[in-house]
Amino acid sequence: MQLYDRISTTDNELGTIKFIGQLPSAHAWAGTLVYGIEWDNSSRGKNDGTLDDVKYFEVDVIGAGSFMKANNKKICKRRASFIQSLYEEYHTKYEDQEIRFGTKIVDELGFDKLNRIQSNFMNLKSVSLSRKSIVNVYGDGDESSILNTLVNVINLDISFNLFNGLSVVQDIIGNLRNLSSLNLNGNRFFTSNNSPLIHTNLSILKLSTTLITIPTVNECILPNLPNLSELYLASNNYNDTDISHLQLQSYPNIQIIDLSFNMLTIFPSLPINTLLLSDNYISSIPNQIQSSIKTLDIRHNKLNSFKVIDELAIHVPNLTNLRINKNPVFEVDDEESMFVQLLARFNCHDHKESSTGLTYVNGSPLNNNEIQNAELYFISKVKIGEYEIHNPVRWDALLQKYNMEPINETITTNVYDDNKIKLQIIHNKDHSIFSRVFLNNITILKLKGTLSRILLNNLSILKFSVYYYMHGEEEDPEAKEYLDMNLFSQINEFNLNYNQRIYIEVFTQ
Template structure:
């Protein structure tokens, strides 16, 4: 009942029932198959009111005749088909030789196919037999005699069905370091009373789409892969409750991929992998995480975590980004396609994330240089000061620090920016306070960079920091003949600074960090 099969169209499934079915010839044996792809099936394992098996999905089950599906082949046969030159005979011509009669005849090399196999597979180190319908490893010693030097083996999307079969590889491939088992629905059927079979040299294990439970994943790592450094287990339907299961810690694991599962709560991630002492790379793409909580100051959570991937989640608040700043070793972050960043321009989103995470060196696969980090922090600090001056709720320091926990640190790093803010406040008079600061002016230079501008002359103008971007665009239209829908604006504090797009027409100039002496760049919309 644990056979894996594949049909003529390449669909794979597990046999869950063997026997007759109601309404058909009683002597005909059918196989009830639970297909990996539900679109291949027709029902849940029930037919004519009779339950024959329980399918994993309401439409993933169907009945087939045994001769309509394949039970697979051995790994040696797959290796020969994938890597050997196709020859129908064990002999071939190797040139011609003259005869006594003056004619010539071909030289036949008998057994050349067997020799070629031994030469090719005997030295090969990286092997991929993905999608080759492999269902078994073969007899003991066969694979070792033919291909003993395999270091990296991809057995993805085959017909392997049990761990007892997979474990046979341990004696066949003594140098194996990287094993891919993705797409094989494997039952853990190992006799717990038998001596443990291990892969002492395997560092990387890839098990995407295997429907393996979290408990079994941890047991497999602990009992059979003592040297494992990387575990890739995406798309295994892992839930928060599953991740919270107590288990022994695979202390050597450094890289873990739990992408495209069903994880929604950060606390379950903490329970599952947060205390692993060597974990430095964690991928959680394609889950449904909405919030990240900072680790408690006295905790030992994620102490070595340097790289975190959170693309395609549901993160929607800046508090989650602020929480990441509490991870002591975090240097690389991937955060594409989250609601939080879909409501702002890409440049502004990058600036805010970089500024809120002090140690970030890579964001969305792009390096963060020191100059960019400093520019982002400058801009972010100016925004905080602007909000402090114009948003009444932020006059309360506790509220301000809740929204901007890095504010005290940035004040210490850039006292000149704070001094300029204080000077502007003093100049406007203590009696008028924040309201006056909101009306203060900044003299900036308009720099046309659009080929459609009626003039390429620059324009110097003092603008209120409370002025909205939409109003500035009207000034551009009047001076340069560019409709608001035809151009976009960006600001840079100096010619060496990174331009910051003013991509919110309702945003005030002060919010974007516009300051005295800077430049407003006018570009065509792409």
């Protein structure tokens, strides 16, 4: 084994050898050959390549490293070739048939048998060799001509094997001239071991969970796949800076990008049709119009206010298919009300009024009655001050659609019923403002729990305080009144006004 070789284990885990050697004489494994391994599944790791304060190797994912004896029986010995795995998987479907002349069985001659096997391989349209411990193209005794018979293969899945560079992949796909879809998920492609991946017909490429770097994508992938239309890069530990360097401007054929399960915090600017961003940490929308995006999956992120939702509607104006559930702004008891708020903020495809706009939300098709009911309900809530909208163009369009008059902006009195109050929540750290309606009789405990969930990433309620200024004297520290001196007090026990400003103070460590 060599550095950067890939290994598999008997319990189907994959890893990369980052260290080969012996540990100091004081260690229990002294005198034994040891591997330092970075596991693809970081939860299996125990360290960052450090043992007894000595750094033996670097890891790409924090906590993904551990040490293992080279003779550990959990390390699989199998290291197969592509041809060997192909033969094992697909020749079994064409078991040797007996040839009979009358009652006599005749064995096939060697060349005839080989020709029949190759003929069978020529009929293959899809080849799936996932998790076969493949490390190279040919092994000892492999018939190299078999690779030339795969001329009709359209789909190739060689995911979760033991590749550590693109050169072996290039050798495999070089003769597959009709190949359209290639799945390389779960392999590793280190920069020092990469060659260009070249193919004129390949349109779908899956590189998720490979930790392939953006420079490698820019230099070795994009320029050499002229017909690429779909690129999957999920679970590669990318951050905002990484994606800002992804060079798609010169590749208009690419219409689908998957960046799910990465480390993004800002909505990326990419000139594509379908953008998959689920399970990141996105909380803000840049002030830049992205009119090309029609399909967006932004589930399981950190969108925590309807102001951000309004910004999304403004800056991604041509959406037809949106998945946005499982964000903090929607984590409330009244799911139906949240759905109405969401729907009304976007231009929806009303089959009577327009041919553009949202057609699917969270996987469900929209109908005219649903759209109109949501919009009318939303308008009524905004007019009484219970909902806010930060998109004047959309608000004007709603009023015009239903021939309604605008709100009298001079109204500042509390128009809620006696059971509700609207508060403006201000975070001391960044001075962001978040408005929300609360029931007057909820406890401070529940108020803090709500604020923790929607604004503070579930921070313990014991790690922050909430307060307001009596009589609006915000420059006077003596006017500061803390709400959480008694967590079981109710909001209506305090002298709070309509649109009262409430401040969040997070304790320092």
